[in-house]
Amino acid sequence: MKPIEGRRRVIIEEIQPSIDCGRYPAHRILGDPIAVTAAIFADGHGRVAARLLYRHDTEKHWRVIPLTPLSNDLWRGEFLTDKLGTYHFAIQAWVDHFATWHDDLKKRLAAQPDPHQPSEAISTPQDIPLALHIGAQLIDHIGELIEGPDRLPISEAAANLRTLAAQGSGFYSDPITAELCELIARHPDLELSTRTETDFTIWVDRPRARFSTWYELFPRSCSPTPDAHGTLADVEAMLPQIASMGFDVLYLPPIHPIGLAFRKGPNNNVIAQPGDEGSPWAIGAPDGGHKAVHAKLGTLADVDRLAAAARKQHIDLALDIAFQCSPDHPWVAEHPAWFTKRPDGSIQYAENPPKKYQDIYPLNFDSTDWRGLWDELLSVFLFWVDHGVHCFRVDNPHTKALPFWEWCITEIHKKHPDVLFLSEAFTRPHVMYSLAKAGFSQSYTYFTWRNHKAELQEYMKEITTPPVSDFFRPNLWPNTPDILHEFLQTGGRPAFIQRYILAATLSSSCGIYGPAYELCEHLPFKPSSEEYLHSEKYEIRQWDRSDPNSIAPLITRVNQIRRENPALQVNDTLHFHPVDNPALICYSKVSPHQDNLILTCVNLDPHHEHAGWVNLDLGALGIPSNTSFELEDLLIGDRYTWRNRTNYIALRPQQMPAHIFRITR
Numbered sequence: 001m002k003p004i005e006g007r008r009r010v011i012i013e014e015i016q017p018s019i020d021c022g023r024y025p026a027h028r029i030l031g032d033p034i035a036v037t038a039a040i041f042a043d044g045h046g047r048v049a050a051r052l053l054y055r056h057d058t059e060k061h062w063r064v065i066p067l068t069p070l071s072n073d074l075w076r077g078e079f080l081t082d083k084l085g086t087y088h089f090a091i092q093a094w095v096d097h098f099a100t101w102h103d104d105l106k107k108r109l110a111a112q113p114d115p116h117q118p119s120e121a122i123s124t125p126q127d128i129p130l131a132l133h134i135g136a137q138l139i140d141h142i143g144e145l146i147e148g149p150d151r152l153p154i155s156e157a158a159a160n161l162r163t164l165a166a167q168g169s170g171f172y173s174d175p176i177t178a179e180l181c182e183l184i185a186r187h188p189d190l191e192l193s194t195r196t197e198t199d200f201t202i203w204v205d206r207p208r209a210r211f212s213t214w215y216e217l218f219p220r221s222c223s224p225t226p227d228a229h230g231t232l233a234d235v236e237a238m239l240p241q242i243a244s245m246g247f248d249v250l251y252l253p254p255i256h257p258i259g260l261a262f263r264k265g266p267n268n269n270v271i272a273q274p275g276d277e278g279s280p281w282a283i284g285a286p287d288g289g290h291k292a293v294h295a296k297l298g299t300l301a302d303v304d305r306l307a308a309a310a311r312k313q314h315i316d317l318a319l320d321i322a323f324q325c326s327p328d329h330p331w332v333a334e335h336p337a338w339f340t341k342r343p344d345g346s347i348q349y350a351e352n353p354p355k356k357y358q359d360i361y362p363l364n365f366d367s368t369d370w371r372g373l374w375d376e377l378l379s380v381f382l383f384w385v386d387h388g389v390h391c392f393r394v395d396n397p398h399t400k401a402l403p404f405w406e407w408c409i410t411e412i413h414k415k416h417p418d419v420l421f422l423s424e425a426f427t428r429p430h431v432m433y434s435l436a437k438a439g440f441s442q443s444y445t446y447f448t449w450r451n452h453k454a455e456l457q458e459y460m461k462e463i464t465t466p467p468v469s470d471f472f473r474p475n476l477w478p479n480t481p482d483i484l485h486e487f488l489q490t491g492g493r494p495a496f497i498q499r500y501i502l503a504a505t506l507s508s509s510c511g512i513y514g515p516a517y518e519l520c521e522h523l524p525f526k527p528s529s530e531e532y533l534h535s536e537k538y539e540i541r542q543w544d545r546s547d548p549n550s551i552a553p554l555i556t557r558v559n560q561i562r563r564e565n566p567a568l569q570v571n572d573t574l575h576f577h578p579v580d581n582p583a584l585i586c587y588s589k590v591s592p593h594q595d596n597l598i599l600t601c602v603n604l605d606p607h608h609e610h611a612g613w614v615n616l617d618l619g620a621l622g623i624p625s626n627t628s629f630e631l632e633d634l635l636i637g638d639r640y641t642w643r644n645r646t647n648y649i650a651l652r653p654q655q656m657p658a659h660i661f662r663i664t665r
Helices: 097-110 128-144 151-167 178-185 232-244 300-312 330-334 370-385 402-415 429-438 453-464 486-506 552-564
Strands: 011-016 026-029 033-041 048-056 063-066 074-080 085-095 200-205 212-216 249-252 316-321 350-352 355-357 391-395 420-424 509-513 584-590 597-603 610-615 628-633 639-643 646-651 658-664
Touching: 011 085, 033 048, 033 085, 048 074, 063 074, 097 128, 097 178, 128 151, 151 178, 232 249, 232 300, 249 391, 300 316, 316 370, 316 420, 370 402, 402 429, 420 429, 453 486, 453 584, 486 509, 486 552, 486 584, 486 597, 486 658, 584 610, 584 646, 597 646, 646 658
Parallel strands: 026 200, 212 249, 212 509, 249 316, 316 391, 391 420
Antiparallel strands: 011 033, 033 074, 048 063, 048 085, 085 200, 350 355, 584 597, 597 658, 610 646, 628 639, 628 658
């Protein structure tokens, strides 16, 4: 089949950033320079020109910048993001006949015999007058496309070429000035240009989407009075302490009424006793569902006050959104089509055989009333946004329809582009990545289960480099209320210190479930289980935050280091350096402006001292060979002088299992 216009000869390929050929937006942060690259070429020897068109979603007109050729037909252009939301970009390229002609003319001029150097050699005529006439015709055509004051100098340039051609001079200088080239470049002939068939998109988030430090707690366990049910007001009183530890996102599990039907007792007991509080994830009771607040926690006014008080501490209040219902949820009676009915007429409760969750009904995204379901779930987010919540941790999003998330997040971002979403999707990589492409700002990861050097290095390289890093932002959690890894169960206090340092320095976003973490809570419900004994999911806990064994001071120091060192606030410069001991891992990060360099070394064995030789990649560090450089251990304050590539480290986990060095080059 012949193309509609076969004279469009330029090919545009390998466009970056591009997620699934432009199906999804790449993710960036406000103020980021957006570097766009592509392979652009045409047949023959004609000069190719190209430009980048971009605009924010709120703008009607494209902004235009020229693309710069690199090598091997690669081109590059860059623009800055100055608004939250969606940016569109496209590439347009064409054969530049004027530039091609000018290149040809310069070759002819260079081949002229020098009148000041007489030679007996016979010179080949270069037909320069004819070439000047051809140039005049090209410039005339360009002038026909121009309206306004630029048209006159274009016409004068064409007339000048004809005058020169008529003179029949024996020697010509180049009549084309740089000013004329710039003028013509401003008015390209785009009639036969090639434009990318699709407009590519960039989603721009606020900075906290890239750099954040999360702290999770259960409000009902926050009362200063023993055996009393905590409130949102108690959480508000804790905000200064949480801020002083260096956390900037406070995440609360569901704060809604808890159902009575099939309520769980302590340690996930299927039979609750009078007074048992149940699981906050069994959402809904006669007094309300996803838009209500548990009466023992407070009121909507308390949510408003807590969100406002958190903002004053530069903390985002994050709420858990778990789209599931207790049997007592109002939706069960009002919208029975939103749930799955079994042959006996009962509603299907949640199961993950052999586990059963009789206190939870999943929503049925295959419902015939899926449109009504989608609208209601969207309204839940918008309800809490109106109450000052602009950060959400979404429970098990991979068990809900993936198209729903793309639609829902897009609808929210139309009016609230600053809202952030953390995906709690411990699932298969393609599903996890699909959620990120659909709009989730951050995601939980497999970090919890990566405890050896090789697997840590392999996994972190995957999620911090393109193409994955163009849409996926990792948030590393050493523990959650659902996950107490065996490493923490058996590694003692050094394991908790080591894993937090890894999470906080490998990724620009990390989080902990506290105070269980800083108090090194390590007892499982049973051997080989990742469930906590006396899990806070099923009962109120009292925590002694003044315990002298708490690692809260260490966590505070690490968070301070993160805030003071821009290198730790990005992921794209993560670089691993070889160490000759498999129990030691070493990696560096450098800030975007190359003025802050952090080198982290960690002992991955919480029980034994390990030593080894680090073989630094000096090129990645920007350090010349055969020079000395200073290192300051930001954890304990010691200073060292290293020289060249190979240097010795020894780490005793009972003292400090890691170095976080700031390097002075």
